[in-house]
Amino acid sequence: xxxxxxxxxxxxxxxxxxxxxxxxxxxxxxxxxxxxxxxxxxxxxxxxxxxxxxxxxxxxxxxxxxxxxxxxxxxxxxxxxxxxxxxxxxxxxxxxxxxxxxxxxxxxxxxxxxxxxxxxxxxxxxxxxxxxxxxxxxxxxxxxxxxxxxxxxxxxx
Amino acid sequence: xxxxxxxxxxxxxxxxxxxxxxxxxxxxxxxxxxxxxxxxxxxxxxxxxxxxxxxxxxxxxxxxxxxxxxxxxxxxxxxxxxxxxxxxxxxxxxxxxxxxxxx
Numbered sequence: 281x282x283x284x285x286x287x288x289x290x291x292x293x294x295x296x297x298x299x300x301x302x303x304x305x306x307x308x309x310x311x312x313x314x315x316x317x318x319x320x321x322x323x324x325x326x327x328x329x330x331x332x333x334x335x336x337x338x339x340x341x342x343x344x345x346x347x348x349x350x351x352x353x354x355x356x357x358x359x360x361x362x363x364x365x366x367x368x369x370x371x372x373x374x375x376x377x378x379x380x381x382x383x384x385x386x387x388x389x390x391x392x393x394x395x396x397x398x399x400x401x402x403x404x405x406x407x408x409x410x411x412x413x414x415x416x417x418x419x420x421x422x423x424x425x426x427x428x429x430x431x432x433x434x435x436x437x
Numbered sequence: 438x439x440x441x442x443x444x445x446x447x448x449x450x451x452x453x454x455x456x457x458x459x460x461x462x463x464x465x466x467x468x469x470x471x472x473x474x475x476x477x478x479x480x481x482x483x484x485x486x487x488x489x490x491x492x493x494x495x496x497x498x499x500x501x502x503x504x505x506x507x508x509x510x511x512x513x514x515x516x517x518x519x520x521x522x523x524x525x526x527x528x529x530x531x532x533x534x535x536x537x538x539x540x
Contacts, residue, residue, distance in 0.1 A: 315483070315526070316483055316495075316497065317482040317483055317497050318497055321497075322497070322499045358503060358504065359503045359504075360503070361507075378501060381501050382465075382467055383499055383500065383501065385499050386498070386499050386501040386502060387496060387497065387498045387499065387501075387502055388496065388497045388498075389494060389495070389496045389510075390494070390495045390496070391494065392492055392493060392494070392495075394493065394512055394513045394514060395493050395494055395510060395511070395512040395513075396452065396510065396511040396512065396513070398510070398511060399494075399508070399509060399510040399511075400507075400508075400509045400510075401502065401503075401506065401507055401508050401509070402502070402503035402506065402507045403501050403502055403503055404463075404465065404500075404501045404502070404503050404504075405501070
């Protein structure tokens with residue numbers, strides 16, 4: 281006769297757990313990503329997977345992608361300046377990937393015609409790692425990389 | 438509502454250089470608080486920049502963009518007094534738009 285009470289408790293407990301998870305941001309039903317945000321790409325853990333999630337395949341190494349004002353050694357991994365200039369004609373988008381971060385993809389910029397394929401921003405790095413600049417130009421993907429040494433990680437707690 | 442962005446748009450030759458400094462925690466979802474509980478991710482996901490209503494840059498960001506993000510880019514065109522508008526949306530659905538005029 282206690283069975284229904286147990287059942288209710290069990291169901292109730294399950295719901296609470298779900299609600300807690302939702303509150304903690306593990307499950308994001310409603311706000312699951314802003315419009316136009318590529319969830320798959322941002323949850324990828326390798327260069328190939330990320331490129332695939334962005335809709336491309338096997339990027340070619342390119343010397344026409346240049347890191348500008350990007351340090352070789354970053355003292356503080358929480359703020360690492362990254363500047364990327366693409367000299368590839370018809371550059372459509374530039375992405376920043378950090379190999380040893382928990383999620384590789386950091387940012388994707390779409391460059392409409394008229395905007396210079398050159399931008400700079402600041403990222404966080406967990407540890408010393410290769411940073412990839414992935415460029416989409418005329419439908420093809422190109423990549424360049426640079427190792428940045430981090431003396432103090434930016435993702436610890 | 439989040440704090441306002443600082444936007445500076447400068448005419449350099451025939452191009453406009455835009456520099457933006459946003460105010461946002463950019464919490465990664467990796468850190469833990471003093472009680473050992475994970476601090477949920479809270480970060481800007483999309484950024485749009487327009488010049489007189491025309492889109493000049495869009496971006497998608499992950500959690501690894503630094504706190505209080507900085508962004509600099511350049512586009513061809515622009516005249517003194519033109520309006521630059523920057524909008525971001527974070528993973529809570531929070532939104533902020535700020536405007537500046539080209540100097």
